[in-house]
Amino acid sequence: MLDKDKKGSTHRGYYWLYQDSINKLLVFDYQPGRGREGPAEMLKDFYGTLQTDAYSAYNSIVDTNNITLIHCLAHARRYFSDAIYSDQERAKHVLEQLQLVYQIERDSRALNHDNEKRAASRQKHSLPILKELGSWMEDQYKQVLPQSPIGKALAYSIKRWDKLCAFVYDGKLHPDNNAAERSIRATVIGRKNYLFAGSHESAKRIAMLYSLIGTCKLHNINPSLWLKDVLTVINDHPINRVKELLPHIWITKQK
Template sequence: MAHARRYFIDALEDDRNRAEHALQQIQLLYEIEQHCTSQQFDYNTRKDYRLEKAVPVLSALGIWMTDQYAQVLPKSPIGQALAYSIKRWAKLSLYARTGNLLPDNNLIENSIRPIALGRKNHLFAGSHEAAKRSAMLYSLLGTCKMHRTNPTEWLADVLAIVAEYPVNKIKDLLPHNWKPTQN
């Protein structure tokens, strides 16, 4: 949803009325999410609230975009914003029928931003295999951050036990499943 929103922001100079309408509706969706977060809704309550509040907004906005697209030039900024969103609308709206998905992937994008910014510095990992290992480590440490797991404690514990750990239970050592061992 954040990318769709960005297209409408870019279209403000081209067609302020249409772009502002779309942005206002998207803002309503984010206000619904903010309410769910501030009320600390569990997944089921969040899903029910979204079905009641967000799905009607998404449905109306989807219909409005389709109607508006027929009235604009496809190559114009507003035409591109509408086309981008219409093409992806079913997927962009899917989150509202669940309690566990988010309307955008900003959390993930923010967590990998340091990696993207340092991409030039990582061009010389030594080998393709070294680059793959670095990427895995970044993913694991990013998962620690997302799940509020102390990466130093996690890594120290996992490295101490992984060699003797049963292979069929290795997923238990992933940051989101990990329980510290009692040594």
């Protein structure tokens, strides 16, 4: 972003994305830095499960809050995708086993499983695969160079294996946070187009718009229709009922 206090100077800010995949809610929170202060403030009253990459800032937050931290299986998978050219045999084995797990997920969706049935299916079919794979990784790690691509891939997963596999016990959870990463794409495209935010305040307003439009998309709402209706009625809408205009509530009034 442009630094308004220093002409010609720029500052790197960060959007932190929080996505509730159960209730289909999306929040972009702008922070001027990448330290723990931003998520600590956002999550101070949160109680539940938080799925993240392995960024260390989250660890101290969950240690002091009623939060269960789990990790993203897709992030672990990427390490093995990157290692396939240096150790095809080992990397391919992991990728094939994870593909079996994801096929079980697809089958569960095709059968329209509720959360209870999804968890039961995972524990019956996915858990044995993951347990065997975890043991295999520990054995293989003893045979590779720790700083090699496959060594780093194995170390990443072994260190976090319980948190990577936690989704099998709760049908509400997902094996990865790919849905949130898809929501981030809009900011990447936007950044390439407008290049800079004019100030920290502008970046916060952009985050608000990304949050509202992103939530519209999660609910299959045409953002143009929502904006048109909200901008038409908001001046006369009671301030104590303004939440009714949020996309996920607004859509319930349209049916």
